[in-house]
Amino acid sequence: MVLLEADKVSRSFRIGDQSSLALSEHTLSVQAGEFLVLTGPSGSGKSTLLNVLSGLDRPSLGEVRYRGRSLADMTQQEIARLRNSSFGFIFQTPHLLPDRTVIENVELPFHYGCPRSFSEIRRRCLQLLEYVGMAPLTSRYPDTLSGGEMQRVVFARALACNPEVIFADEPTGSLDAENSCKILELLKKQTANNCSVIMATHDPGGIFYGTRVVRLEKLHANV
Amino acid sequence: MTFYPLFFDIQDAWRNLFRRPLRSLLSGLGIGIGVAALIAMLSLTEGAKRAAFEKFSSLGLQTLRLEAIASQSEKGESTMNLSQGIIQEDAVQLAEWLGMRGKIGVFIKKEGVRISAGNKEVKATVLGVNAGWFAAEGLSTTRGRLLYEGDIAHQENYCVVGSALAANLQVEVLSTIRMENHVATVVGVAARKGRLLTEGTGLSSVDFDNIVIMPLTSMPFPRVVADRLLLDGLVVSLEQAHESSVQFLAEQIRQILLDSHRQVEDFHVVVPLTLLREAEDSQKVFSLIMGAIAALSLLVGGIGVMNIMLANIAEQTREIGLRMAVGASQARIISLYLCHSILLTMTGAIWGGVVGVLVALLIQQFAGLPVVFSSFSLLVAPSFAVITGIIFGLHPARRAATLEPALALRDS
Ligand SMILES: Nc1ncnc2c1ncn2[C@@H]1O[C@H](COP(=O)(O)OP(=O)(O)OP(=O)(O)O)[C@@H](O)[C@H]1O
Ligand SMILES: [Mg+2]
Numbered sequence: 001m002v003l004l005e006a007d008k009v010s011r012s013f014r015i016g017d018q019s020s021l022a023l024s025e026h027t028l029s030v031q032a033g034e035f036l037v038l039t040g041p042s043g044s045g046k047s048t049l050l051n052v053l054s055g056l057d058r059p060s061l062g063e064v065r066y067r068g069r070s071l072a073d074m075t076q077q078e079i080a081r082l083r084n085s086s087f088g089f090i091f092q093t094p095h096l097l098p099d100r101t102v103i104e105n106v107e108l109p110f111h112y113g114c115p116r117s118f119s120e121i122r123r124r125c126l127q128l129l130e131y132v133g134m135a136p137l138t139s140r141y142p143d144t145l146s147g148g149e150m151q152r153v154v155f156a157r158a159l160a161c162n163p164e165v166i167f168a169d170e171p172t173g174s175l176d177a178e179n180s181c182k183i184l185e186l187l188k189k190q191t192a193n194n195c196s197v198i199m200a201t202h203d204p205g206g207i208f209y210g211t212r213v214v215r216l217e218k219l220h221a222n223v
Numbered sequence: 224m225t226f227y228p229l230f231f232d233i234q235d236a237w238r239n240l241f242r243r244p245l246r247s248l249l250s251g252l253g254i255g256i257g258v259a260a261l262i263a264m265l266s267l268t269e270g271a272k273r274a275a276f277e278k279f280s281s282l283g284l285q286t287l288r289l290e291a292i293a294s295q296s297e298k299g300e301s302t303m304n305l306s307q308g309i310i311q312e313d314a315v316q317l318a319e320w321l322g323m324r325g326k327i328g329v330f331i332k333k334e335g336v337r338i339s340a341g342n343k344e345v346k347a348t349v350l351g352v353n354a355g356w357f358a359a360e361g362l363s364t365t366r367g368r369l370l371y372e373g374d375i376a377h378q379e380n381y382c383v384v385g386s387a388l389a390a391n392l393q394v395e396v397l398s399t400i401r402m403e404n405h406v407a408t409v410v411g412v413a414a415r416k417g418r419l420l421t422e423g424t425g426l427s428s429v430d431f432d433n434i435v436i437m438p439l440t441s442m443p444f445p446r447v448v449a450d451r452l453l454l455d456g457l458v459v460s461l462e463q464a465h466e467s468s469v470q471f472l473a474e475q476i477r478q479i480l481l482d483s484h485r486q487v488e489d490f491h492v493v494v495p496l497t498l499l500r501e502a503e504d505s506q507k508v509f510s511l512i513m514g515a516i517a518a519l520s521l522l523v524g525g526i527g528v529m530n531i532m533l534a535n536i537a538e539q540t541r542e543i544g545l546r547m548a549v550g551a552s553q554a555r556i557i558s559l560y561l562c563h564s565i566l567l568t569m570t571g572a573i574w575g576g577v578v579g580v581l582v583a584l585l586i587q588q589f590a591g592l593p594v595v596f597s598s599f600s601l602l603v604a605p606s607f608a609v610i611t612g613i614i615f616g617l618h619p620a621r622r623a624a625t626l627e628p629a630l631a632l633r634d635s
Contacts, residue, residue, distance in 0.1 A: 056544075077553075080550050083550045089549070095632070099242060108546075109550055161550075
């Protein structure tokens, strides 16, 4: 089943009075349960494509459809709800709230989604932290964690609301081989639950995990 | 819509304050000063208002007071061809004219008279009054009785004594007191009433608790000019309490007296109600000036808060991107940063409130001005702070909410 499609999406950025094209008429569809790896040289538009697919950014041309519905037709509120309940995000540098503990960071998506009982949220988040091997550190603050630990917390947060698609932008970019392996294994496991993973990476080891690899080429088009 | 998200945003904003505690504290400074000024100003004007009200209501807001201008008749100049001051006939004429519209009390006053009973002696004021005076002043007795028409007509040597005086001399009803070389029998002890607060009105003061009240006719120290008994003053208590009718009657009474005094203004009319209004008017100017100062500092404080909020948001761009990525809608981002700026202004308001109260108390202590804290003033200041927080927090909050999530996340 096609979950997410990009139909001839282009994205150009204005820099001064010039406009530079980061992504040109890219067409792509993502199946449920697929592990799609986006690869290509630096600056080839991998991050840009991920942002456009996940609704963090809007394409300059073309459209992105989630379950057949164009993101362009959704209100800002609907896209926020979609990101909250259907998408999970992992970035190259782990983004965590500095003044919230590990468990509170994992709980964050619940506070922006449908209200649920506090005990239910706690139970779910503890489970997830256990799952990513962070159970002993639940009440630590992010600045006391290592990069690999932070990335695992981010991973737990991405899984919090049972997403249908996980967007991972170089999730292993700042990790050593062992930690990279753990994260990639965890990502791979998600696809078994019919969750799609879209990962941008340079890492040749990462490419090996994908069920499908899409290679982007660097554009030199200045329009 | 439940309150839960709002609670979460408040909690988030609260923690945010402590990321840079000094910055948070300083940004509340302007608001704090504004609130302090507002509370001090409101408490001072409220105190002044209360004091003015107490003063003028002790004189009776339904009362007109007329007093002879003492100097003229005491200079010993010939006033025969002009006027003699207020005389008994004036009172009679006014009483007839006034009819059912009010009561007239007249009095003669002698201050500093040595009063003795048994072996005790004190100095007090002696008033000679007519029977209507008690009703006009609203004075009653706790023991014994008042003086009646009959006592006045028969020139009885009876008197009513003030409560403090009675206690000092240890006199009771039917005791005898001596005023210099005059003797009178106590028929009543007056209820406590305190003194007339006449400062600044031009009236002479009377301490009702420390007087001897006698019939006008048996008053031992009369001043008689050309067979006419000179009065020291009149107290007119009106049935009508309406402001315009009080003022109208006061003017009428003045005209009548002027006519019978050959246009010589040898008396003084005081309308406490009018004085109260004048005092209120002058306070309004003061309030306006203080209000403008408070508003200005709130404005400056608000701009300070806006500035700090813009700096906070610039610093937290990536975090805002993160919140958006995990599903925060624009409304929630606005809510978060509005809560933040409201908390900033509220912390300013809280310490500003404390400082305001302290300043007001210090003013009371050292400048001797009366201060009254009303719940209104203590509520108004914090609500102004909240309103300022909303007004000046709105722009930064909207700016945060309209960030592009992809760009915000790229921020380093
Ligand atoms: N906000 C932006 N403003 C201007 N140009 C941008 C912006 N974002 C991306 N670009 C440009 O778009 C192109 C693609 O960038 P993108 O980040 O998608 O590359 P990438 O494939 O993710 O590279 P990397 O592997 O280094 O992360 C680059 O040339 C970049 O300069
Ligand atoms: Mg990238």
